[in-house]
Amino acid sequence: MKTIMKTLLVSIASLSLMFSVNAGELTVSGTAKATYNATSGNQADNGIGVTNELNFTASGEMDNGYTWSYSMELDPASGGAANNDDTQITLGMNDMGTLKVCVSECGNNKKYAWDASAYAKMSDTGSSYGITYPGDAGAAGTGTIQYHTPELPFGTTATFAYNSNLAGDGLSGNTPGTSGNSRQEYSLVTKPLDGLTLSAHYNKVNDYEDGIDTEDQLEEGGAYGIKYSAGNVTIGYGKSYQAPEMLEANRAATAVEYYENTGYSIGYAVNDAVSVSYTREESIANQSTSTNTTYDVEMDSLQIAYNVGGATLSLARSDVENVSYVQDADLTETIIAMTFAF
Numbered sequence: 001m002k003t004i005m006k007t008l009l010v011s012i013a014s015l016s017l018m019f020s021v022n023a024g025e026l027t028v029s030g031t032a033k034a035t036y037n038a039t040s041g042n043q044a045d046n047g048i049g050v051t052n053e054l055n056f057t058a059s060g061e062m063d064n065g066y067t068w069s070y071s072m073e074l075d076p077a078s079g080g081a082a083n084n085d086d087t088q089i090t091l092g093m094n095d096m097g098t099l100k101v102c103v104s105e106c107g108n109n110k111k112y113a114w115d116a117s118a119y120a121k122m123s124d125t126g127s128s129y130g131i132t133y134p135g136d137a138g139a140a141g142t143g144t145i146q147y148h149t150p151e152l153p154f155g156t157t158a159t160f161a162y163n164s165n166l167a168g169d170g171l172s173g174n175t176p177g178t179s180g181n182s183r184q185e186y187s188l189v190t191k192p193l194d195g196l197t198l199s200a201h202y203n204k205v206n207d208y209e210d211g212i213d214t215e216d217q218l219e220e221g222g223a224y225g226i227k228y229s230a231g232n233v234t235i236g237y238g239k240s241y242q243a244p245e246m247l248e249a250n251r252a253a254t255a256v257e258y259y260e261n262t263g264y265s266i267g268y269a270v271n272d273a274v275s276v277s278y279t280r281e282e283s284i285a286n287q288s289t290s291t292n293t294t295y296d297v298e299m300d301s302l303q304i305a306y307n308v309g310g311a312t313l314s315l316a317r318s319d320v321e322n323v324s325y326v327q328d329a330d331l332t333e334t335i336i337a338m339t340f341a342f
Helices: 002-018
Strands: 027-039 045-061 067-076 082-092 100-102 143-148 157-163 182-193 197-207 213-218 219-231 235-242 256-269 274-287 297-307 310-320 331-341
Touching: none
Parallel strands: none
Antiparallel strands: 027 045, 027 331, 045 067, 067 082, 082 100, 100 143, 143 157, 157 182, 182 197, 197 219, 219 235, 235 256, 256 274, 274 297, 297 310, 310 331
């Protein structure tokens, strides 16, 4: 695997030397969002917040017809400071596909590929519901190198991603990062019929260089999703699985061997401005024996979004049972949001 990665990196470096690059263009875009979040139940809390994303994208074309782009996303961090949340360099090689080098949110996880929510993916609306989803080679703070195929028959694309160091690759090109396990990820998206999209991904953590040699189970996970749109209606269904790393010494009757998540979603565009949706997610923590110390997480969400041209007013109401798999840790969450795009 290390040899493959070295070959890909050398190829990228060679291409940058072989072809001259024309002057590129720089664009700036982003969103700003103000929210009011009110929760009730065992985790009651209220809050007003403002968040934003600022995206810088530079792009150009080489003399041989290949394209390149560089993008960087700034998000607010704790305390309001700017945080480099997503950086990537992309080399488009026409019929040969695309190479990417990414830091942070550049993953190919399909855990939400089925979602048709009007406002936001249910587990990304506000409060943390404690659901365990499959991991991602493009997780925050880590770097990946990726190959994306060109479009194949039936609108199919495939991706291979490799993260050399889950402990955190260097955010600077001159920083090697610290030692840790690596992760590899495979994903596939196909559109065999008009309106139908099928998505799947699988990732696994490789066991080396983390100083631990007593794992009884290595981390791995995956997901698949089906989404179909006909007229103003979109429906979706998906499942995901995550098996956590488990040390031999920690395996017990109550240990969770894997998490199983199921989602259903339906969205309806009332007109060009108004959309509504209903989404349900369920998560089960499957334990080593029949002894049950965890409880299924169940979430239901109704959402509506109203686009007023350059801005969107959204309302989401979610009911959650057994947050973080804890019995009776329930909450009801209401979010009002105004989002501006520029």
